[in-house]
Amino acid sequence: MSTEKKRNKKKNRTIMRSVILLLLVAAIGYTIYNSVTADEVEVLKVGDPAPDFTLTDLDGETHKLSDYKGQGVFLNFWGTWCEPCIKEMPAMASQYEVYEDQGVQILAVNIAQSNFEVETFARQYGLNFPIVIDRDKSVMTAYNIRPLPTTMLVNPQGEIQRIVTGEMTEQDIAGFMEEIKPE
Amino acid sequence: MDKLICKCGHENPPGTVLCESCGRPLNEQEQNKQLADMRYEGTARRSQTYNKSIIDKIWNFFSSVKVGVGIIIVLLIAAALGTILPQKQYVPATTEADIEAYYTDIYGSVGTVYHALGFHDLYNSFWFIGLVGMLAISLIIASLDRFVPLYKSLKNQRVLRHSSFMHKQRILAEGPGDAETLKKAEEKLTDLKYKVSTDKNGLLAEKGRFSRWGPYVNHIGLIIFLFGVMLRMMPGFYVDETLWIREGETRAIPDAPGYVLESKGFTLETYTGEGEEEKFGEAIDRVGTVAKNYQTDVVLYKIPEGALPGDTADMEMVEEHAIRVNQPFKFDGYALYQMDFQQDELKTMSFALQNKETGESRGDLTIDLVNPETNYELEDGSVVELLGYYPDFSGFENGEPQTATPLPKNPGFLVKMTTPDTPDGETSFITIQNTVEPLGDNDYKLAFQGVETRDASGLTVRKDRTLPILGLGGLIFMIGVAQGMYFNHRRFWIQQQADGSILLAGHTNKNWFGLKKDLDQVTEHASLPAYRDQQEDMEAQEKREGEQLT
Known part of the structure; x- marks a missing residue:
């Protein structure tokens, strides 16, 4: 057998083996990547487009997320039983006064509570931003919300800029609104 | 080389x-060997012949059966260790931080290490998946390295083998023959379903070659099975979620986009022990109650194509269904199972507005604990106004009543009662055990009359698109096992030498007894020389030598 033929065969063998090994390693890598990321927010990641939804607020007005394209949306999921949610509400209200005119919209999504509870709460704390109620938890499910409060910061392009779980200080809130405010 | x-x-x-x-x-x-090693037909395991580049070295590592067995042992040990402390889904904590703290609090430093190494969620830990992946690589490479040369060798084998090969086979016969011997042997072997090929002065009879592929078919099944398991980690292939739904509630089904479920009611039936069920009477007397049926009646809705989450106005009813234990509700690849229940959660509470002194009632009111109203108007112009509602009252903070959960487990009401006697209104804070009158003594009170309750159903939402793949993998695995176990690859080589004498060799990959039985028949029919089993001869000789030594 000629040397050239032999060299070719050796080259083919190396290529063949490399390809098989690479494919297998890629499959394993992808599996590990999937299992590691699945623990966190399953569906949504920073940079993903925020799933559109439509919910009705206490005044009967419909809010559709995509209608706020071009504005930053501060999407806060909350309930009256959740202490940190209650604590951050007044801070959100006071920052809303600053940033509303700069194109930042707050939507507070209550998780399936009664009109009475939400209305009483809003009146008591003098909340100035729209509060919508997710009655069948479909928006909560679409956003895969686990702990409350969770805040999704949606930038003017309609993408998720940041996901915040847990209580925010007024300073945090101001910083986040600065991040998503349109240019 | x-x-x-x-x-x-x-x-x-x-x-x-x-x-x-x-x-x-x-x-x-x-x-120099007395018997040939026929395991892979004397072919080279390819890996061992090329060992130059780094790729070859990795390849050779995985080609080794020892490495494969080693990986299996490590996996077994890891899986065993994973059972020592509970896995994370059985731990009473939900967030990652709480779970980590739980292992440290309950099991001390052992728990901390256990959690840090990922044993608390073993099947999802990266190193466990990595090991399973390495096992898959080992299965594929080790099989390729053995199958390809074996296949080529069996394809290239010729009828006339060299006499040195014949003499090194376990079954060997030598002796005189006549002109008819080969023909008769061929006749009988064909009769015994052997595939016979002849060449000049010899023949090769072969049966059941496909049995040699058994282990490789088996490995293909395993690889398909592992592939199915891998798919479970991909979004959309596997769903295993819990959905708690209360009677009258409508809830989006988790991980089933577009589907909404309404609970019409939960039923728990027990055996009565009467009538036809009399035969269960003894058992019922012994254990108290025996459940007959757990059932949730549901209505499934679908949000139309293109509608958004939250937009429930146009949702269409798909089907009404009763979900019972072991009788899941199946739709569109999903299955809803009846898994759990919670009975008698509060739904409404009724009160009577009573004058404390006279006990005279001004009428009854019922508060819906799920969706309370603000005003409750009674007879003769009396009104009870709900000022605050705390479904799971947990105490006061800065003078404000708090609720611990959104569920009406311990409802608290702040009410203002106005009657013609007390036109300015009286304020009262009512919980189940207690009434507080924060603004001084009242003339009227809300006297508790009764409750209505409702049940909650715990459903499991399951989708598994990988089952057909797992089933196929399992089937191919079993075919491979049967192929390798229940069939043998038997071969005879017979040559008639120039002097008319016969040289016969036989080989099988397993079941030498069966091979000999076949050969007995051929020997008788074709008057072949008597054969001997060289391995048995060797063993007998070793035994004799051993006895002489002692």
């Missing part, structure tokens, strides 16, 4: 021990 060219002229791949074609031993070690 160069190809090995046998004296018969056949080119063998480097490392070959027995010529693929004629069976001559190709190295000295093999020449």
Whole structure:
């Protein structure tokens, strides 16, 4: 057998083996990547487009997320039983006064509570931003919300800029609104 | 390395021990052996012949059966360790931080290490998946390295083998024959369903070659199975969620986009022990109650194509269904199972507005604890106004009543009662055990009358698109096992030499008894010389030598 033929065969063998090994390693890598990321927010990641939804607020007005394209949306999921949610509400209200005119919209999504509870709460704390109620938890499910409060910061392009779980200080809130405010 | 060219002229791949074609031993070690190693037909495991580049070294590592077995043992030990402390889904904590703290609090430093190494969620830990992946690589490479040369060798084998090959086979016969011998042997072997090929002065009879592929078919099944398991980690292939739904509630089904479920009611039936069920009477007396049926009646809705989450106005009813234990509700690849229940959660509370002194009632009111109203108007112009509602009252903070959960487990109401006697209104804070009158003594009170309750159903939402793949993998695995276990690859080589004498050799990959039974019949029919089993002869000799030594 000629040397050239032999060299070719050796080259083919190396290529063949490399390809098989690479494919297998890629499959394993992808599996590990999937299992590691699945623990966190399953569906949504920073940079993903925020799933559109439509919910009705206490005044009967419909809010559709995509209608706020071009504005930053501060999407806060909350309930009256959740202490940190209650604590951050007044801070959100006071920052809303600053940033509303700069194109930042707050939507507070209550998780399936009664009109009475939400209305009483809003009146008591003098909340100035729209509060919508997710009655069948479909928006909560679409956003895969686990702990409350969770805040999704949606930038003017309609993408998720940041996901915040847990209580925010007024300073945090101001910083986040600065991040998503349109240019 | 160069190809090995046998004296018969056949080119063998480097490392070959027995010529693929004629069976001559190709190295000295093999020449000195009394019996040939027929495991892979004397072919080289390819991996061992090329060991130069880094790719070859990795390849060779995975090609080793020892490495494969080692990986399996490590996996077994890891899986065993994973059962020592509970897995994370059985731990009473939900967030990652709480789970980590739980292991440290309950099990001390052992728990901390256990959690840090990922044993608390073993099947999802990266190193466990990595090991399973390595096992898959080992299965594929080790099979390729053995299957390809074996296949080539069996394809290239020729009828006339070199006499040295024949003499090294376990079954060997030598002796006189006549002109009819070969023909008669062929006749009988064909009769016994052997595939016979002849060449000049010899024949090769072969049966059940496909049995040699059993282990490789088996491995293909395993690989398909592992592939199915891998798919479970991909979004959309596997769903295993819990959905708690209360009577009258409408809830989006988790991980089933577009589907909404309404609970019409939960039923728990027990055996009465009467009538037809009398035969259960004894058992019921012994254990108290025996459940007959757990059932949730549901209505499934679908949000139309293109509608958004939260937009429930146009949702269409798909089906009404009763979900019972072991009778899941199946739709669109999903299945809803009845898994759990919670009975008698509060739904409404009724009160009577009573004058404390006279006990005279001004009428009854019922508060819906799920969706309370603000005003409750009674007879003669009395009104009870709800100022605050705390479904799971947990105490006061800065004078404000708090609720611990959104569920009406311990409802608290702040009410203002106005009657013609007390036109300015009286304020009262009512909980189940207690009434507080924060603004001084009242003339009226809300006297508790009764409750209505409702049940909650715990459903499991399951989707598994990988089941057909797992089933196929399992089936192919079993076919491979049957192929390798219940069939044998049997071969006879018979040659008639120039002087008319017969040389016969036989080989099978397992079940030598069966091979001998076949040969007995052929020997009788064709009057072949008597055969001997060289391995048994060797063992007998070793035994004799051993006895002489002692």
